[in-house]
Amino acid sequence: MAVETRRDGSGYLHRPQPSGLAEVVDLILDKGLVIDAYIRVSLVGIEVLTIDARIVIASVDTYLRFAEAVNRLDLAAQGKDLTDVVSDTQEGGTKRKVSGAIEGVKEKLPGGGDREEEREKETARA
Amino acid sequence: MRQPTSDPATAGPRENGGQYIYGFARAAEARGIAEAGLGDPAASVAVISHGRVSALVSDVPPGPVRADRRNLDAHSRVLQAAFEQFPVLPMRFGVVVPGEDELRSALERNGDELERMLVEVAGRAELRVTVYYDEEAILREIVAEDQAVARLREATRSVPGDAGYFQRVRLGELVADAMGRKRQSDEARILGRLRPLAEAVESQGELPEAVVVRASFLVETAKLGDFEAALEDVSRDFEGRGRVKSVGPLPPYSFVDVRLPPPEGA
Numbered sequence: 001m002a003v004e005t006r007r008d009g010s011g012y013l014h015r016p017q018p019s020g021l022a023e024v025v026d027l028i029l030d031k032g033l034v035i036d037a038y039i040r041v042s043l044v045g046i047e048v049l050t051i052d053a054r055i056v057i058a059s060v061d062t063y064l065r066f067a068e069a070v071n072r073l074d075l076a077a078q079g080k081d082l083t084d085v086v087s088d089t090q091e092g093g094t095k096r097k098v099s100g101a102i103e104g105v106k107e108k109l110p111g112g113g114d115r116e117e118e119r120e121k122e123t124a125r126a
Numbered sequence: 127m128r129q130p131t132s133d134p135a136t137a138g139p140r141e142n143g144g145q146y147i148y149g150f151a152r153a154a155e156a157r158g159i160a161e162a163g164l165g166d167p168a169a170s171v172a173v174i175s176h177g178r179v180s181a182l183v184s185d186v187p188p189g190p191v192r193a194d195r196r197n198l199d200a201h202s203r204v205l206q207a208a209f210e211q212f213p214v215l216p217m218r219f220g221v222v223v224p225g226e227d228e229l230r231s232a233l234e235r236n237g238d239e240l241e242r243m244l245v246e247v248a249g250r251a252e253l254r255v256t257v258y259y260d261e262e263a264i265l266r267e268i269v270a271e272d273q274a275v276a277r278l279r280e281a282t283r284s285v286p287g288d289a290g291y292f293q294r295v296r297l298g299e300l301v302a303d304a305m306g307r308k309r310q311s312d313e314a315r316i317l318g319r320l321r322p323l324a325e326a327v328e329s330q331g332e333l334p335e336a337v338v339v340r341a342s343f344l345v346e347t348a349k350l351g352d353f354e355a356a357l358e359d360v361s362r363d364f365e366g367r368g369r370v371k372s373v374g375p376l377p378p379y380s381f382v383d384v385r386l387p388p389p390e391g392a
């Protein structure tokens with residue numbers, strides 16, 4: 001059984017436990033074998049899955065966000081020690097990085113059984 | 127309390143009620159799974175065999191089965207436990223057959239296909255890899271590499287409010303374009319490193335901005351070490367620019383994305 005390991009020397013390779021629900025919930029709901037006509041479980045509760053749609057890159061809002069982000073960059077800080085950058089990144093963690101990037105574009109999963117590969121599910125709050 | 131068995135004649139004290147299917151395995155290999163099944167109290171997981179294929183099932187509890195955390199987790203854990211003991215075809219969450227007769231009939235109809243797929247996934251696991259950008263680091267790269275971006279950045283920083291609106295839109299567009307090009311080349315490099323070690327790859331096309339790659343790899347168990355080493359390479363390659371996350375080994379969810387035909391008359 002693979003468990004969470006974090007190897008020294010490469011703090012970037014992050015391995016959550018494979019059975020962690022958040023890591024596999026979209027696989028369980030979107031992938032896997034199906035026998036047609038036999039999906040009889042009441043998928044009540046699916047709607048509480050929060051899913052996050054991708055921001056369309058070619059939009060004025062996105063451009064303005066990027067413009068603001070590059071304007072905010074403190075280039076003087078560019079010379080900061082690499083280890084600072086490393087620890088910043090690690091402390092940031094997946095959740096913050098991801099939620100920062102998808103900025104609240106959230107929608108409800110519209111009922112069970114449908115498949116929209118485009119969407120990005122983040123958490124199950126069932 | 128729990129009587130997992132591969133003998134259909136003694137498959138436990140169930141009525142001929144609905145059976146929730148976790149997955150399929152070869153009858154010669156399938157064993158009962160101690161992990162708790164769906165429902166509250168949790169149903170035990172049993173093995174129902176027909177011909178050379180078995181189904182891992184549990185009784186559907188009375189009342190609606192909810193796709194809540196507990197049940198999703200049970201589905202995932204049962205399959206993970208099974209996968210660690212024998213090759214398994216994972217079902218998507220939520221597949222129920224009305225009773226054991228229908229289950230046997232499904233195994234009868236689809237047994238050959240299921241057996242063929244079981245041979246394909248035997249000795250293989252799904253590894254799911256996600257590579258995230260550190261957005262600030264990437265923006266710094268773009269400002270440093272792209273003179274037009276650097277110039278517009280200087281120009282718009284000193285222009286407050288609406289006055290610089292169109293310049294800011296243009297700046298953002300240039301940044302988005304540059305980021306798109308970076309993603310393309312980074313994605314190609316990552317997949318180029320990992321793909322040769324996998325039997326199959328399922329790459330997710332539409333991704334959040336911060337994600338460079340999200341892909342599932344079907345990897346032979348014997349090559350898992352090589353794959354891990356390649357992941358370490360990718361990870362080092364992204365030092366200071368992003369992070370690599372790997373989940374697995376998992377049951378091959380992404381590689382059994384198949385709909386079996388409905389029963390006749392259904």
